[in-house]
Amino acid sequence: MRALTRPRRRPPVVRPSRMALRDLLAEAMAGVLQRPARSALTSLGTVLGVGTFVAILGLTSTASSQIDERFDALTATEIAVEDIARQSNPFADLGFPEDAEERVQRLNGVQHAGVHWPVNLDADEQVRSSPVTAGTAGRSIPVLAASSGVLAAAEPTVVEGRSLNTWHDRTRQRVAVVGLGIASRLGITTLETHPALFIGDEAFTVVGIVEAVERKPDLLLSVIIPRSTAYQLWGPPKGAASMLISTRLGAAPQAAGEVATALDPAHVEYFKVIPPPDPRALRDDVSGDLDQLFLLLAAICLFIGTIGIANTTLVAVLERTGEIGLRRALGARGRHITSQFLAESGVLGTLGGLVGTSLGTVTVVAVAMVREWTPVLDPMVVAIAPVIGLATGIAAGLYPAWRASRIQPVEALRR
Numbered sequence: 001m002r003a004l005t006r007p008r009r010r011p012p013v014v015r016p017s018r019m020a021l022r023d024l025l026a027e028a029m030a031g032v033l034q035r036p037a038r039s040a041l042t043s044l045g046t047v048l049g050v051g052t053f054v055a056i057l058g059l060t061s062t063a064s065s066q067i068d069e070r071f072d073a074l075t076a077t078e079i080a081v082e083d084i085a086r087q088s089n090p091f092a093d094l095g096f097p098e099d100a101e102e103r104v105q106r107l108n109g110v111q112h113a114g115v116h117w118p119v120n121l122d123a124d125e126q127v128r129s130s131p132v133t134a135g136t137a138g139r140s141i142p143v144l145a146a147s148s149g150v151l152a153a154a155e156p157t158v159v160e161g162r163s164l165n166t167w168h169d170r171t172r173q174r175v176a177v178v179g180l181g182i183a184s185r186l187g188i189t190t191l192e193t194h195p196a197l198f199i200g201d202e203a204f205t206v207v208g209i210v211e212a213v214e215r216k217p218d219l220l221l222s223v224i225i226p227r228s229t230a231y232q233l234w235g236p237p238k239g240a241a242s243m244l245i246s247t248r249l250g251a252a253p254q255a256a257g258e259v260a261t262a263l264d265p266a267h268v269e270y271f272k273v274i275p276p277p278d279p280r281a282l283r284d285d286v287s288g289d290l291d292q293l294f295l296l297l298a299a300i301c302l303f304i305g306t307i308g309i310a311n312t313t314l315v316a317v318l319e320r321t322g323e324i325g326l327r328r329a330l331g332a333r334g335r336h337i338t339s340q341f342l343a344e345s346g347v348l349g350t351l352g353g354l355v356g357t358s359l360g361t362v363t364v365v366a367v368a369m370v371r372e373w374t375p376v377l378d379p380m381v382v383a384i385a386p387v388i389g390l391a392t393g394i395a396a397g398l399y400p401a402w403r404a405s406r407i408q409p410v411e412a413l414r415r
Helices: 021-034 036-073 100-105 148-154 166-171 180-185 217-221 227-234 252-256 259-263 279-319 321-329 334-371 379-405 409-414
Strands: 078-083 110-118 143-146 156-161 175-179 196-199 202-213 223-226 242-247 271-274
Touching: 036 279, 036 334, 036 379, 078 252, 078 259, 100 110, 100 242, 100 259, 110 148, 110 227, 143 148, 143 227, 148 166, 148 217, 148 223, 148 242, 166 227, 175 180, 175 217, 180 202, 180 217, 196 223, 202 217, 223 227, 242 252, 259 271, 279 321, 279 334, 279 379, 321 334, 334 379
Parallel strands: 143 223, 175 202
Antiparallel strands: 078 242, 078 271, 110 143, 110 242, 156 202, 175 223, 196 202
């Protein structure tokens, strides 16, 4: 009989160790909380990078909105018209008719309109504060002939006196309006004494001092006199005359297409109408420039944060070599070590992203409140910012985690 043989025992199967997601997160949080000061400093770079990212996009959107609103309120309601009659007819006197303002103001949406031109003075004529004053104090002060509609369209801030009006135009009054800087140069400090300035030998009573204008800021650098008075004393303009038109919001494009016909239906080629530029193009250009400039700054901050997390995580790997070796000896696999350190760096990046998002949002709201703006912040930016922090942390932990997974248990335990 065949001897009975015992069946061979199979060696016990060693099941590979596993790490549940809950255990992984618990280990990551324990590693982060074990050294809170280091963890806070490590995530600081991500906080700055993500916070800068959110603040920059929010402030850019807010500023672009304010620029667009300001542009609509001023530049988008301004039309300039140049007299080019002499280019078509060398013998033409002045392309603008005498009732140019009345013709243009009949157009729908036009609020104010006025004709102006620089007065060409002779070499011996200059602006001065008295008939006997000589020198160069007023030689460089330009004189501008303008109807009352020019100042009305410019929306001046009169600090003393009054602006020009239609009565000054109609009666050819010898009056002048000057900017605050020009008044200081001429020694005019008050209008209570009815001061006068002289253009050559002609005296003009100063009736108004202007501190600021909303349109055509070069008006502040000139002595402004009625155009009818300038025409009587110095004749028609030797150069090109211009017209400044202010309209209601949204009416400028339509009015710009009708101005030349309203001024002279028979010779529309005498006028070059300059409509306001497209506000959308300006907004897009400004937004694009700001986005490119500040996003580069945010990218630099994120890069610095990534380097900081990578450096600190690598130092942590070197300090925890014994711990890593013990884990490997107890059955932890290389991918478990990799996952642990990636989770730790990801947690740091996510915390930095959340804190940075909060700080960036608070910065946008605070700046808007101080500037009395309406804060504009895309919800998608707020939602994606913590994800950027997470991605930054994981990217920073790739190399240190790989280094940790390559540590052999025997070598680690010998240290």
